[in-house]
């Protein structure tokens with residue numbers, strides 16, 4: 001056989017990894033076996049909005065899946081209370097062991113029973129994976145013992161129970177049983193959720209987005225689709241002053257300045273000193289918010305002027321303020337203002353920052369640039385994140401694919417080139433990366449702001465009215481008209497059009513979005529377009545739970561199909577530890593498969609098939625003497 005030079009080089013490199021014919025055979029058999037296994041379980045969540053405690057619990061209880069499995073295995077032999085206690089141990093092994101130790105419950109018998117139950121549960125969650133995958137999920141130090149406990153067939157004359165007992169006795173005698181249980185629980189949780197998708201909006205509103213990201217960094221397998229709030233922080237970290245001002249304004253609105261000040265060591269003191277001087281009658285937070293809002297509106301004006309392609313001139317409003325009549329004319333309507341006191345606004349040049357405002361922004365930009373912790377988190381968002389993702393025939397993105405009034409893809413022109421649908425999403429992804437990693441160009445930084453709130457931003461999908469909400473005393477002017485996507489995505493035809501645009505199967509594929517809280521309480525359905533589009537913003541964010549009526553969704557896609565878990569609010573970690581309280585989650589099947597989905601049918605399956613064909617070529621090269629195998 002004739003090989004191209006490139007192919008030969010590739011096979012040569014591959015032969016270094018598999019130098020003998022036996023090794024090639026072994027790998028082919030291993031890969032073939034994986035293809036025939038059920039697909040791994042994917043979990044999808046979105047709009048976490050800094051709700052660390054609830055998210056921490058949901059990650060630990062695997063969105064309710066651990067409890068389902070524990071109930072399935074033990075409900076007939078254990079009381080509900082025993083099941084709940086066992087679950088809490090798996091969720092929070094370290095803390096639970098400490099409380100049990102204080103109560104002197106940790107006898108040898110307790111360890112034996114508990115480890116026996118853990119083995120039973122682990123065998124259940126591991127049953128659909130290869131032994132090698134399960135082994136990889138095991139913490140190194142206990143790999144041997146765990147492997148023995150899960151797979152070993154003890155010699156005929158020793159029965160399984162006494163064999164296990166021996167291992168457990170040894171663990172107790174060398175005082176590592178607690179450590180072992182912690183490692184064991186971790187492995188079970190890891191196997192229960194093979195891959196996690198976060199469909200945007202980790203930042204803003206809640207108190208600890210920073211702690212959520214620290215936790216996600218440790219996750220074994222995940223991807224992120226950027227939300228408008230994430231891109232805003234990414235823009236701020238890249239150096240966009242408009243994004244920085246918005247981040248600060250949002251923090252002040254939600255009174256969660258600790259995220260900036262303690263989490264990221266970004267001091268708001270210069271701003272609050274300045275604000276106290278110009279708004280002496282206001283409390284500190286509201287003075288700072290007024291000061292930063294005015295800076296923001298000026299910066300936004302400058303940005304809109306220098307980017308005519310954004311087509312956002314209708315958002316140039318600052319110069320329309322009439323202080324004498326305390327009103328503003330928008331779209332021909334005269335609307336009253338909340339207040340006409342604007343100490344830093346110049347009549348002649350409304351969009352120019354005062355010297356003090358400019359200095360504050362320069363300093364803030366430097367502190368944002370110098371925060372190591374912030375950049376560690378933002379780099380992680382870039383590494384794991386993107387504007388959209390195609391995964392196992394599903395299309396994941398946070399907000400929308402901008403459509404026009406007729407339901408066709410909207411055309412958007414940047415740098416003289418017109419984009420729509422997939423080409424627009426790819427362009428936005430590329431620009432977002434350039435803004436942070438490339439040479440700092442104002443144009444790219446401005447584009448990050450556009451992605452946060454631009455009239456045709458796929459992440460925002462609505463006309464944002466921050467200015468009106470802040471300044472105008474007329475709630476009608478606060479309404480934020482949505483992109484036609486939100487109307488048309490209720491139709492299957494539109495969903496199919498979008499799936500096709502991204503080269504995905506209209507038979508198997510779904511669109512998965514966050515961004516718009518589903519008002520379950522008003523009877524809204526998260527499933528739209530005849531099952532083709534699923535909106536998973538169930539309101540982890542406390543501020544939205546009144547609107548949704550629940551406290552978040554997890555979409556689960558396993559080998560049997562798709563189901564949606566809706567979560568009830570979380571009380572607090574202390575209660576879950578002491579009283580074994582859990583988040584109540586209801587499961588609803590969305591789509592059930594006729595036959596189980598195997599790895600063969602997934603993206604991973606496609607990759608494996610390519611590897612298999614390469615290995616077969618290598619085998620052939622060995623057999624025909626093109627390459628010489630080792631003995």
Ligand SMILES: O=P(O)(O)OC[C@H]1O[C@](O)(COP(=O)(O)O)[C@@H](O)[C@@H]1O
Pocket residue numbers: 201228229253462464465466480515
């Ligand atoms: O992506 P989300 O969570 O909808 O956030 C964006 C929205 O937040 C707002 O800035 C308003 O924030 P609040 O709801 O906290 O007042 C809107 O103007 C905007 O539409």
Ligand SMILES: [Mn+2]
Pocket residue numbers: 201227228229398459514515516
């Ligand atoms: Mn959003």
